[in-house]
Amino acid sequence: MASHRKSRTPGPRVAGIRTPVLATAALTSVALLSQTANAAPTDDDRPSLEEVEKKVGDLYRQAESATEKYNAAKEKTAKQRKQVDTLLDDVAKRTQKLNEAREELGSFAAAQYRTGAGIPDTATFLLADTPQDIFDQSQLMDRMTGRQKVAVDDYVTQQSETMKKRQEATESLETLTESQGDLKTAKATVQKKLGDARELMAKLTAEEKARLAAIEKKKQQEAARKAAELARQQAERQKAQEEAAQQESGTSDSSESSGSGTSPSTSTDSSYAAKAEKAIAFARAQIGKPYVWGATGPGSYDCSGLTQAAWKAAGVTLPRTTYDQVDAGTTVPVSQAQPGDLVFFYDDITHVGIYIGNGMMIHAPKPGAYVREESVYYDGESSIHSIVRPA
Numbered sequence: 001m002a003s004h005r006k007s008r009t010p011g012p013r014v015a016g017i018r019t020p021v022l023a024t025a026a027l028t029s030v031a032l033l034s035q036t037a038n039a040a041p042t043d044d045d046r047p048s049l050e051e052v053e054k055k056v057g058d059l060y061r062q063a064e065s066a067t068e069k070y071n072a073a074k075e076k077t078a079k080q081r082k083q084v085d086t087l088l089d090d091v092a093k094r095t096q097k098l099n100e101a102r103e104e105l106g107s108f109a110a111a112q113y114r115t116g117a118g119i120p121d122t123a124t125f126l127l128a129d130t131p132q133d134i135f136d137q138s139q140l141m142d143r144m145t146g147r148q149k150v151a152v153d154d155y156v157t158q159q160s161e162t163m164k165k166r167q168e169a170t171e172s173l174e175t176l177t178e179s180q181g182d183l184k185t186a187k188a189t190v191q192k193k194l195g196d197a198r199e200l201m202a203k204l205t206a207e208e209k210a211r212l213a214a215i216e217k218k219k220q221q222e223a224a225r226k227a228a229e230l231a232r233q234q235a236e237r238q239k240a241q242e243e244a245a246q247q248e249s250g251t252s253d254s255s256e257s258s259g260s261g262t263s264p265s266t267s268t269d270s271s272y273a274a275k276a277e278k279a280i281a282f283a284r285a286q287i288g289k290p291y292v293w294g295a296t297g298p299g300s301y302d303c304s305g306l307t308q309a310a311w312k313a314a315g316v317t318l319p320r321t322t323y324d325q326v327d328a329g330t331t332v333p334v335s336q337a338q339p340g341d342l343v344f345f346y347d348d349i350t351h352v353g354i355y356i357g358n359g360m361m362i363h364a365p366k367p368g369a370y371v372r373e374e375s376v377y378y379d380g381e382s383s384i385h386s387i388v389r390p391a
Contacts, residue, residue: 063293077176091169230358272391279340
């Protein structure tokens with residue numbers, strides 16, 4: 001019996017879809033999605049210039065933070081290496097003394113064997129030729145026994161102290177190894193951050209770099225304006241202090257017999273100013289030298305390396321890192337900053353410059369830059385952490 005169904009011409013099948021129109025639409029959609037997924041990112045996907053500037057700035061600050069950690073690890077490693085060397089020298093000397101004490105004990109043992117000190121007193125009496133021989137031998141053994149006791153005590157003491165120093169040396173070597181690991185990690189972090197910053201900058205077009213330079217120039221102008229405002233406020237404050245001092249001096253003229261007119265405060269200020277002048281003169285002579293992370297001069301500096309070297313020229317020893325330098329003096333308000341004071345930046349205290357007056361400082365800014373004079377507001381007022389007077 002024949003079938004009443006009409007046969008259909010088979011059409012293309014896509015995922016169970018037979019209708020040619022639907023199948024074509026599905027294929028077209030898949031193709032478009034594929035092209036969209038593989039397409040290059042549009043301009044909308046690229047970060048803005050402001051975002052790039054912020055990212056680069058953050059990377060440089062992170063690199064400077066890592067630099068200070070590197071400086072701390074390097075300083076710690078150097079101290080521990082010196083301590084380990086001292087301990088190893090001490091162990092060597094104590095080992096020599098221990099060997100000498102051991103030899104002395106050996107000589108006593110040999111002498112005891114030769115003289116028959118281990119023979120019982122009765123046997124010694126029977127074997128002696130004369131009573132005098134018994135007396136002489138007894139006296140000799142008494143003296144030898146006293147010396148032996150001293151030698152034994154010395155040996156025990158030397159052995160104990162030598163073992164103690166060996167343990168100290170072992171522990172110091174372990175700590176040194178850890179510090180060297182920290183040093184290596186900090187160095188790798190610095191290099192990574194700097195590499196990321198350079199890579200971001202390299203992706204900018206010439207037009208974007210020009211716009212970035214314009215943004216930077218605008219920031220510098222604002223920083224200069226803020227510095228001038230600080231200089232004006234400080235000048236007014238200085239004038240008011242001088243007028244007050246003159247009035248006080250005029251009042252004290254009526255009673256000259258009370259003593260000399262030089263106060264301890266004035267003497268202290270003069271002493272600090274003299275030292276600060278030397279520190280600033282040194283820092284100014286370094287202008288134009290490159291920033292190099294971990295450098296302490298004379299051909300290049302990082303920020304804390306420069307301030308340390310500057311104050312060293314004035315006869316004042318500062319610690320190596322910003323973290324320690326910030327505690328090496330008296331904190332004063334920004335409005336009362338004097339030439340020579342240290343200006344610290346950021347919450348994590350990772351940058352420092354030396355104040356030279358009028359809202360300006362000399363500092364080693366960042367990798368790729370050179371030691372220069374710049375407003376203390378170069379990265380905004382909020383970036384200033386504190387002002388410290390070191391001497």
